[in-house]
Amino acid sequence: MANECCAPLEGAPETSQQQSLRLxxxxxxxxxxxxxxxxxxxxxxxxxxxxxxxxxxxxxxxxxxxxxxxxxxxxxxxxxxxxxxxxxxxxxxxxxxxxxxxxxxxxxxxxxxxxxxxxxxxxxxxxxxxLNGNSDVIGKVCLELSCERLNQDGSRHDGAYRLKVRLVDVCDLLLPASRKADVYALAHVQWEATGHCMATEKLRACQLQDSKHRANAAYFDLPSFTAELGQKLDEQEQAVCVGPNGNGSLFLRLSVWHDLPRSSSTFFHGEVRLPLMCPNQFDESKVAWYYLKPRLRGSERVSRAQGNDESTRNVETxxxxxxxxxxxVDHVLCSSHYNELWTLLLHSLNVQPFRASVLALISYLPKSESDRIVLPLVRTFVHSNHVKPFVCVLCSEEIVQCQDVNTLFRNCSFASRCIFELMKLVGHQYLVSTLKPCLDKIFQERKSCEIDPDRISPGQSLMDNSRNLIIYAESMIIRIVDSNHRCPQLLRDVFKVMRDVTAKYYPNRLDVQWLVLSSFLIMRFFAAALLNPKSFGLRQDLPDSDVSRTLALITKVIQRLSNFVVCGRKLSDKEAFMVPIWERFSDERHRIAFVKFFDRISCAGGESSTTCDSVTILKEGLLYEYKNISSDCFGRTCSSSKPRHCYLTENEFYWCKQKESTRLGQLYLADVVLIQPAERKNKGRRMFQVSTRKGIVCWEAVSCVEMSEWVALMKKTCQRQWLNTQQTGDCSQVFEIDAEHQLENIHLTLLRYIETFRLWKDFFEDQRSTLAQEFPMLQTFNEPSVRQVILQSLQSILCCTYTLEEKHSLALLNHFKQVKYGSKDLPIGDDNYLLLRSRLRKYTVPTCSRDEADTAATTGYIHDSVLSAEQATGASG
CATH class of the missing domain: 2.60.40.150 (C2 domain)
Structure with missing residues (x-):
């Protein structure tokens, strides 16, 4: 293990190695x-x-x-x-x-x-x-602006100015690309206070890659600027002042339109408003991209000019x-920068005692913060194939700290939360394939299962409701106890680790081993998913009150039966109306079924199957099928799209013309070679293609988010099927985990609590009583050797966090130097540009000691980097 700790983190996206910062x-x-x-x-x-x-x-x-x-x-x-x-x-x-x-x-x-x-x-x-269509404004325009001084006869001279405006290109407008040639702009020079228009010109756009002389230009003669407006402003201030609130009395308003076909009406796409503040604002010809903004109404213009913000009074409710x-916006560095943090986490598995390690110190943070860091930790260890030693260490520490065996893993400890997130991450498809068939039947039939005499509705039969509950609960139990062949190999390995660790501390106690498995599999996994099917991804809709009551009663039966298996005796009856149901299930047949289920699912070499006894639909929805047709008379390849209702199961992907109609086609996942997004003109990022040995089929989703969900789920299903045939527990090939992003989230948590770690370090160095009262959990570390290990762990956290934050500052500095405000990727008015600085202002590293300064970045250095970054930003604007 020690040799593995020094290995660099692998498996990160390839693009991250080529760029120092990802957003x-x-x-x-x-x-x-x-x-x-x-x-x-x-x-x-x-x-x-x-x-x-x-x-x-x-x-x-x-x-x-x-x-x-x-x-x-x-x-x-x-x-x-x-x-x-x-x-x-x-x-x-x-x-x-x-x-x-x-x-x-x-x-x-x-x-x-x-x-x-x-x-x-x-x-x-x-x-x-x-709803107001005028405020639905998206898109951007590229403008070329320049200004020169003129005499009355048109020659250059001090006095009046001539503004040149050229519409170079437009992008991302709400119209088909074929209608882009019909777009035009109206350029106005207006007075801010009155809205009076001095001049108006009509402009046509040309493509940016074409020669700029093809786009006609508009010229506006402007009066002389006053001395007050002639004060020099840097470009950053000019960019901030873009809009109707600028200091200048004149502004340029350029609105974008296109004529509607077969109509005399026009469609408004948005406008750009630029205050004309100083004579040197456009000394040189400047080409820049601008975001379009909604139309500014006359009442809003007057109210803003008067400084009144209450322009939405008396609005109908x-x-x-x-x-x-x-x-x-997370700022992720390349993988080599996170090797120190990853090595620190991996070394924690070998620290003795574990409660003095870095992972243990993280678990001592407030529960709200430790909850945020649990999932990134689990994903990181799954990605690196170190999840089994991770679980082994957590389980050992949990059992050592547990004082009552009956509450083992029943609380919300750090180990319980990590294993729960691991089960959700690795076992989601297992959960869906096990519970969804019965769950869909309950939602569809909506039979009443209420057996409480005080809650039963008039006209319902208690006997019929009891029969419905028994049928539903029996079918659900059968699906659970016969699901071991659907469980992923990694989860079976984890359950075996948990059982072996429990047997080490409680030898010859099978009931304790079953208790540990039941605590996670039944209580935290199956029972929790039945009570909240939507949050676990089993259903898209929320259950109504009747279905929720049915699921709650079924959950009571399953939990009760699981407790009966663990304890080996009948438990006390708290709800009298449930006694007949519990007696129906508390027999030897059900007990043996659960025992065999726990034994099989915790066996490392357990059976697995790529086929299911019943088809489980993992996802369904509307997609558009694209097919290429023969070329037309001009040699162009034509394509057609048809709506299809598509289904994804564990073994195949098939589609129908309508929901529950005859199949029109299918693809076996075993034959799928490649699944990837596909860029197609005018379709954005909604297209993806499925490649098989027989050909390629292209699909279009209703949104880019829906496309990403289809691609991710199909990839996971195909890879899981391959892993089942290979009998391997390597889950890093199944889950496309961005290890760099997960480690960045861990770093941010450590950075938020960097002052807490410094106080803990002071406590163990000075043993001050005031800190002992503030952190009572630290008073249990009395042994000098343990205190020394904790000091080393805290020092490692501080040094690693400072060093990584220094690398962030340098990466952001380089990014600010390269970014160009006004480019197509970062138009003027793009507020993502401002979000880059939010992280620097939000997470300010406190001043560290002289010893820490030798190995970590100090606040002064980071502050200088921030200033240099902002200066570079202004220079690149």
């Missing part, structure tokens, strides 16, 4: 509920519902499940997106759906990307606004939507 946009959304909606009266129609649609710019990324016909619907959606594209607007639309009628919009809530950070990690109510948003 990963992450968006977390929680759609809680709505209130005060103006819904139509639905009567007794079951199909009347309220739906929430989430859009990123103009692309739909998610649509919530159907909610009840009420003005106060509850959604309860928790969404996580690793964004594949840049965006400007995040919008939430609420629609009132009624059968045989057009969906009526109830309102929307729209956020600009830079505004999301204001509401980070806060559940807040947001007022719904009426359309209801409110409760949301929680979190948008972050």
């Amino acid at each position: 990963i946009d992450i968006l977390d959304i929680k759609v809680v509920e709505a209130r005060g909606l103006l819904v139509r009266p639905g009567g007794a129609c079951l199909e009347h519902c309220v739906r929430c649609v989430i859009k990123m710019d103009n692309e739909e990324i998610f649509s919530t499940s159907v909610s009840a016909k009420t003005p106060n619907p509850y959604f309860g959606e928790n969404l996580h997106f690793d964004l594949q594209k840049k965006f400007r607007l995040l919008s939430f639309y609420l629609f009132d759906h009624y059968p045989s009628r057009v969906a009526r919009p109830l309102g929307r809530v729209t956020f600009r990307k830079e505004d999301i950070a204001k509401y980070s990690d806060q559940e807040r109510w947001f007022k719904l606004q009426p 359309h209801g409110s939507l409760k949301l929680q948003l979190r948008y972050t």
